[in-house]
Amino acid sequence: MTSQPIRTAVAGFGLSGSVFHAPFIASNPAYELAVIATSDEARQAKARQRYPQAKIVSTPEDILSLSAELDLVVLGTPPATHFPLAKAALEAGLDVVVDKPFTVRSAEGEELIRLAAKLGRVLTVYQNRRWDGDSLTVQKLLDAGTLGTVTRFEVGMERWAPEIAKAWKASATAEDGGGVLFDLGTHVLDLILRFFGPATVTFAEITARRPQESADDDVFLALRHESGVLSHVTINLNSHLHGPRFRILGTEGGFVKFGTDPQEPYLLGGGLPTDSEYGVEPPQNNGVLERNGQRVTIATERGAYPEFYRILAEKLDDGGATSALPLPVDPADSVTVLKLIEQARALA
Numbered sequence: 001m002t003s004q005p006i007r008t009a010v011a012g013f014g015l016s017g018s019v020f021h022a023p024f025i026a027s028n029p030a031y032e033l034a035v036i037a038t039s040d041e042a043r044q045a046k047a048r049q050r051y052p053q054a055k056i057v058s059t060p061e062d063i064l065s066l067s068a069e070l071d072l073v074v075l076g077t078p079p080a081t082h083f084p085l086a087k088a089a090l091e092a093g094l095d096v097v098v099d100k101p102f103t104v105r106s107a108e109g110e111e112l113i114r115l116a117a118k119l120g121r122v123l124t125v126y127q128n129r130r131w132d133g134d135s136l137t138v139q140k141l142l143d144a145g146t147l148g149t150v151t152r153f154e155v156g157m158e159r160w161a162p163e164i165a166k167a168w169k170a171s172a173t174a175e176d177g178g179g180v181l182f183d184l185g186t187h188v189l190d191l192i193l194r195f196f197g198p199a200t201v202t203f204a205e206i207t208a209r210r211p212q213e214s215a216d217d218d219v220f221l222a223l224r225h226e227s228g229v230l231s232h233v234t235i236n237l238n239s240h241l242h243g244p245r246f247r248i249l250g251t252e253g254g255f256v257k258f259g260t261d262p263q264e265p266y267l268l269g270g271g272l273p274t275d276s277e278y279g280v281e282p283p284q285n286n287g288v289l290e291r292n293g294q295r296v297t298i299a300t301e302r303g304a305y306p307e308f309y310r311i312l313a314e315k316l317d318d319g320g321a322t323s324a325l326p327l328p329v330d331p332a333d334s335v336t337v338l339k340l341i342e343q344a345r346a347l348a
Contacts, residue, residue, distance in 0.1 A: 016076030079177025148252025179215025279303030
């Protein structure tokens with residue numbers, strides 16, 4: 001590893017920047033959280049209090065003006081800004097992390113991948129749900145062949161959110177990257193492709209139920225994987241009664257898991273990624289495995305969002321774009337997710 005920390009800027013200090021990026025960057029000695037950009041005065045004050053060593057600026061463009069003093073920029077800004085800001089950051093000589101959704105259109109994502117390759121920069125996408133404890137548990141079961149050949153996979157992300165908390169989300173249309181399909185759907189589609197490989201959307205319901213919703217807040221998708229697995233995706237912000245997070249049927253057994261990964265609420269409550277209890281789910285939320293009529297609980301793996309930045313640091317310290325080490329998330333995976341969203345919108 002290099003002796004110098006990776007000088008990092010975080011653009012945006014809402015939920016994305018303050019919860020999903022800054023805590024992991026600041027707690028990893030491979031990084032220096034050097035700059036935070038937010039135009040909101042209250043968020044600026046919070047950033048100064050939490051990270052007094054960081055320079056606080058107002059806009060992502062202010063970050064780009066400091067590019068000679070930086071190595072990496074993390075974009076936690078609204079989706080419609082991802083493409084132009086990532087393009088400008090790459091051209092400024094920076095490596096780039098883009099929060100999901102990668103871009104609003106798959107063609108934009110492909111253009112960024114080509115540009116990063118041309119410029120020799122690292123480009124990756126923050127798909128943190130790969131390191132949810134329940135996602136890691138499902139991956140462990142699949143790797144072990146515990147369920148036999150999987151035939152049906154059901155995944156849901158449901159919430160009761162009658163009000164839209166962020167102004168940009170209230171006004172953003174699907175063309176701007178608004179709506180739950182771009183927000184939570186990119187997480188879910190990334191997971192099913194990771195678990196079961198290439199797929200095609202065969203059915204789509206995409207609906208807006210909240211009166212103030214400009215895009216979509218209630219989505220159901222059916223997909224058929226080349227492997228033969230059928231996946232059903234439920235994403236809903238209008239749900240008083242939440243369905244399973246995962247339900248998986250195979251030739252040797254079935255698995256069901258309810259509940260929400262604890263990492264986000266733990267961080268929102270002021271906890272740190274370095275705390276001993278971070279990422280640990282209470283036993284009452286364990287999933288259930290049934291085989292041959294016998295049911296047993298399966299302890300949930302510990303959630304591990306810090307893995308994204310650990311893997312990225314190894315890549316950057318090993319030479320960045322010239323390193324053979326893997327990225328935490330291949331941006332081509334996120335382009336494939338965007339193409340599935342485009343398929344779904346064409347069907348709905």
